[in-house]
Structure formats: C-alpha cells, structure tokens
Amino acid sequence: MAQRFLVSRRDFMRSSAIGTAGLAMGARPSFVAPSDRITIGMIGSGARAHGLVESLKAFPEVEVVAACDAYTGRLERIRDRTDGRADTMADYREIISRDDIDAVVISSPDHWHYQHSVDSLNAGKHAYIEKPMTYSIEEGAGIIEAQRRNNLAVQVGSPGPNGILVQKARQMIQEGKLGQVTMIRASTNRNTASGAWIYPIPPDASPETVDWDLFLGSAPKRPYNPERFFRWRCYKDYSGGLSTDLYVHTCTTINYVMNAQIPERVMAMGDLYRWIHSRDVPDTINASLKYSDGFMVNLSGTFNNQGGNSGGMRILGTEGSLVFGGGLRFIPERVNESNGWITASWPKALADAYIADPAIRHEEMPSSRPQSTIAGEEVYHAEGEDSMHVHIREWLDAIRDGSATKEDAEVGHHAAACAHMINASIEMEKMVTWDGQSLTAN
Numbered sequence: 547m548a549q550r551f552l553v554s555r556r557d558f559m560r561s562s563a564i565g566t567a568g569l570a571m572g573a574r575p576s577f578v579a580p581s582d583r584i585t586i587g588m589i590g591s592g593a594r595a596h597g598l599v600e601s602l603k604a605f606p607e608v609e610v611v612a613a614c615d616a617y618t619g620r621l622e623r624i625r626d627r628t629d630g631r632a633d634t635m636a637d638y639r640e641i642i643s644r645d646d647i648d649a650v651v652i653s654s655p656d657h658w659h660y661q662h663s664v665d666s667l668n669a670g671k672h673a674y675i676e677k678p679m680t681y682s683i684e685e686g687a688g689i690i691e692a693q694r695r696n697n698l699a700v701q702v703g704s705p706g707p708n709g710i711l712v713q714k715a716r717q718m719i720q721e722g723k724l725g726q727v728t729m730i731r732a733s734t735n736r737n738t739a740s741g742a743w744i745y746p747i748p749p750d751a752s753p754e755t756v757d758w759d760l761f762l763g764s765a766p767k768r769p770y771n772p773e774r775f776f777r778w779r780c781y782k783d784y785s786g787g788l789s790t791d792l793y794v795h796t797c798t799t800i801n802y803v804m805n806a807q808i809p810e811r812v813m814a815m816g817d818l819y820r821w822i823h824s825r826d827v828p829d830t831i832n833a834s835l836k837y838s839d840g841f842m843v844n845l846s847g848t849f850n851n852q853g854g855n856s857g858g859m860r861i862l863g864t865e866g867s868l869v870f871g872g873g874l875r876f877i878p879e880r881v882n883e884s885n886g887w888i889t890a891s892w893p894k895a896l897a898d899a900y901i902a903d904p905a906i907r908h909e910e911m912p913s914s915r916p917q918s919t920i921a922g923e924e925v926y927h928a929e930g931e932d933s934m935h936v937h938i939r940e941w942l943d944a945i946r947d948g949s950a951t952k953e954d955a956e957v958g959h960h961a962a963a964c965a966h967m968i969n970a971s972i973e974m975e976k977m978v979t980w981d982g983q984s985l986t987a988n
C-alpha cells in the first residue's frame with residue numbers, strides 16, 4: 547500500500563517552517579565547487595520528469611539520486627531509468643532535508659509548484675521549476691523572495707529563450723530591424739485527444755498505487771478519481787488549462803524578445819465547446835494582452851482544429867515581420883503609398899500635377915523607380931545544440947558559479963502572470979489589470 551499522508555497547505559507551511567529552520571542551521575554553501583558533481587532530487591516524477599532525467603544524462607557530472615512521486619509506477623520507472631541509483635519515496639520533504647542533494651527538479655502538477663519551490667529554496671536547494679512557475683498570480687512574489695533570500699539558481703522550464711532562433715529574433719528586434727513593433731499574433735492549436743490532455747491511464751492505477759491525498763494537497767477534497775490524477779491539466783483545481791500549459795511558453799518567448807514583463811491589461815474570452823465530458827477548463831481561447839512597452843499581443847488557441855495553423859507566432863513591425871514556425875523568417879515590409887483612387891476624384895489637372903511630382907511618383911509608383919535591389923526575405927533554421935540542453939546547462943552553470951539564468955523566478959513569474967491574467971479575464975468576463983499586488987477587473 548502506498549504511504550499515505552494528508553497535509554493541508556497550512557500544515558505544510560508549519561512543518562516546512564520547522565524543517566527549514568533546522569536546515570538553515572547546517573546551511574550548505576549556495577554554490578558547489580566547479581569540479582563537484584551535482585546531485586539532484588526529482589520532485590514529481592511523471593511524464594515530464596522522465597524526459598528531464600534523460601536530458602540530464604547528457605551531463606556526466608550530474609546524478610539523479612532521489613525521486614518522489616504520488617504514483618508507485620512512476621517511481622518504479624525512475625529506478626529503471628537511473629539504473630537503480632535513485633532512492634524513491636512519496637514525500638518531497640525526504641528529498642529537501644537530505645544534505646547530499648544540491649538541487650531539485652520540480653515537475654509536479656501546477657498546484658504544487660509554489661509549495662515545492664519555496665520549501666526547496668528555503669532548504670538550500672537550487673531549483674529547476676517546471677512551467678508554469680505558479681498556479682496563481684499571487685504565488686509569484688513568494689518564490690521570487692525565496693530565490694533572492696537564499697541566493698540560489700532557479701531556472702523555470704520554458705526553454706524558448708535558450709533557442710538560437712529566439713535569440714536571433716530578439717537581436718533583430720532590439721537592433722531595430724523590424725522598425726516599431728506594435729503587434730504580435732500567436733496561436734497554439736491541436737485536434738487530438740492526447741493533445742487535449744486525455745492521456746492513457748496506467749492499468750494498475752488504484753488507491754493502492756496512487757497516493758490520492760498527497761496529489762490533492764491544498765486542492766479541494768474529493769474521492770479518488772484517476773481521470774483527475776492522470777489528466778490534471780483538464781481541471782481548474784490543479785491547472786490553468788490552455789493558458790498556463792501552452793501560452794506560458796509563448797509569453798516567455800514574447801517577454802524575452804521584447805524585453806517586457808507583465809502586460810498592463812488583458813482581455814480574454816474562452817469557452818468549452820467540445821471536450822465537455824473531460825474537463826472544466828476552456829478548449830478555445832481568444833486573448834488580447836496590452837503591454838506598457840508599446841505593443842499588443844493577440845493569443846488564441848483551440849483544441850478543435852489544427853489544420854490551418856497548428857501554431858506559430860508573427861511579430862509585426864513597421865519595417866518587417868518575423869514569422870516563427872518551421873524556422874524563423876524575416877519578411878521585409880514592401881509597401882507603396884496608394885492615393886490614385888483619391889486623386890481620381892480631383893479635377894483632372896490637379897490629379898495629373900499630383901502624380902507628376904517625382905517625390906509622389908517615387909512613393910506611389912514602384913515601376914517609376916530606378917532599378918535597385920532591395921532587402922528580401924531571410925530564413926533561419928536552428929542548427930547545433932537543442933534549446934533544452936542549453937537551458938539545463940545554463941542552470942547547472944548557475945549552480946556552479948552563480949551566473950544568471952535566463953528564466954529565474956522573476957522571469958517565470960512574469961510569464962505565468964500573463965496566463966493567469968488571461969484566465970482571470972475569462973472567469974470574470976472583464977478586462978483585468980495587475981498592480982503587482984492584486985488583480986483588478988475593469
């Protein structure tokens with residue numbers, strides 16, 4: 547029988563405060579020596595964690611020495627994946643109280659991220675925190691504070707900014723190649739059950755193998771429900787659905803390339819049209835985000851069609867566009883003024899004089915210009931290291947030498963805040979603003 551324990555959020559705060567005080571007395575140095583191996587504990591050992599364990603194998607100095615989870619099957623597989631080297635358990639506090647563990651990878655369901663992150667940082671562990679960093683916008687400040695106070699390396703799990711194409715886009719935008727960027731259009735679309743998070747449930751799932759109360763944590767109490775346990779993204783109690791699962795990646799990239807943080811206003815609509823028996827989060831969303839940095843974002847997505855546009859992003863500037871999807875394309879703006887239809891209503895002599903003006907002809911009649919070559923499209927493809935590998939390496943470097951990560955707790959908070967504002971606007975059917983302390987509906 548799985549080890550069972552029921553801990554409310556308040557109990558966790560109390561117990562972890564005690565645990566943290568104890569750990570602080572024997573505080574470990576914040577950064578490990580360059581030659582040292584880095585030992586890692588996995589907090590939440592589900593599908594994503596297994597992928598991350600494989601990614602970590604590319605770094606010989608790293609060893610996954612422990613893993614916790616609320617389903618025994620996942621722990622069994624983690625033991626296989628680490629050739630039996632990882633100790634396994636249900637309770638994450640057994641991981642963060644170990645002196646021989648330097649860092650944790652937090653890939654639990656979203657409603658656990660705050661508790662797992664704050665407790666791990668307060669126990670002196672560097673943290674790779676899966677996206678969305680938070681389950682609610684208010685949780686951001688606590689994780690930022692815990693990172694700063696403990697001076698530890700945090701990387702949040704959207705690797706976009708460590709992709710070479712995203713860096714190219716940022717460079718072009720910051721150098722002014724696109725002119726004035728005022729609009730970004732992005733979408734993510736799917737049309738499969740697996741894409742809509744209806745994952746297969748392992749046949750051995752039962753109250754014997756699943757620690758249901760551990761999964762629930764501070765979420766509303768309910769009887770054991772394997773759909774909720776294995777498809778938690780479909781339910782508001784544990785997830786923010788499309789916004790926090792998918793748009794958070796897009797917002798991370800947008801914030802990075804535009805040097806932006808949190809939108810000043812968000813207005814969104816969402817509805818559940820099709821997957822009505824499997825969830826309580828929308829399957830279709832249209833959102834507008836207005837940043838104080840002089841641009842807006844249109845984010846949309848559906849789980850009901852992926853034919854026309856399964857996803858992508860267009861960054862639109864007065865001098866050119868950047869299009870993500872199958873590489874990165876720069877498309878220069880080739881525009882001509884066009885007033886012929888207006889001057890056609892003028893007295894003929896005035897209209898003829900207008901178009902006879904060489905400056906007007908140059909602007910409005912490309913055929914009248916001397917032949918010239920003008921900048922054409924540029925297409926970039928990513929080569930070399932995978933962004934995920936670079937993202938993890940950046941975190942490991944930060945653990946070793948205190949260097950910065952691109953996605954620390956503050957950056958993770960900004961990206962998650964975009965998603966939370968979208969959801970708040972949908973829920974309240976109002977435009978929302980965030981003043982750093984609270985969300986207001988207008």
Ligand SMILES: NC(=O)c1ccc[n+]([C@@H]2O[C@H](COP(=O)([O-])OP(=O)(O)OC[C@H]3O[C@@H](n4cnc5c(N)ncnc54)[C@H](O)[C@@H]3O)[C@@H](O)[C@H]2O)c1
Binds near residue numbers: 616658776
């Ligand atoms: N960056 C990416 O591209 C990416 C991709 C997939 C998932 N993710 C993120 O990773 C996280 C995990 O997603 P997943 O797809 O692996 O989900 P999952 O359901 O496969 O894994 C979550 C695991 O956490 C375990 N768990 C639940 N409560 C726990 C608790 N209190 N203590 C310890 N373990 C607990 C569950 O038993 C489960 O095995 C999510 O935040 C998700 O958004 C990120």
